[in-house]
Amino acid sequence: MPLSWNEIKDRALKFSKEWSGETREQAEAKSFWDDFFNVFGISRRRVATFEEPVKKLNDHYGFIDLFWKGTLLIEHKSKGKDLDKAYSQALNYFSGLKEHKK
Numbered sequence: 840m841p842l843s844w845n846e847i848k849d850r851a852l853k854f855s856k857e858w859s860g861e862t863r864e865q866a867e868a869k870s871f872w873d874d875f876f877n878v879f880g881i882s883r884r885r886v887a888t889f890e891e892p893v894k895k896l897n898d899h900y901g902f903i904d905l906f907w908k909g910t911l912l913i914e915h916k917s918k919g920k921d922l923d924k925a926y927s928q929a930l931n932y933f934s935g936l937k938e939h940k941k
Contacts, residue, residue: 862918
């Protein structure tokens, strides 16, 4: 059964309070995204994977932090990291995805 708008808002507020002080990517990224999807009553495992391998344009492999095929590509970063660099990294990954995964 889908969640009501009020339940989503309540879960979102709880999520934002719980995660407001977190600053470290490696320590908590996976728990963060599992909790994020739970705000909407979605099991992350049902729709998205962590560390999706992708062949980049330079023929080296990289790993997308979180990938929901055809919907969402996330490059998670710690507080204070260069988000322009993260954006470029995500674009590089996107370019390396096979068309059926985009």
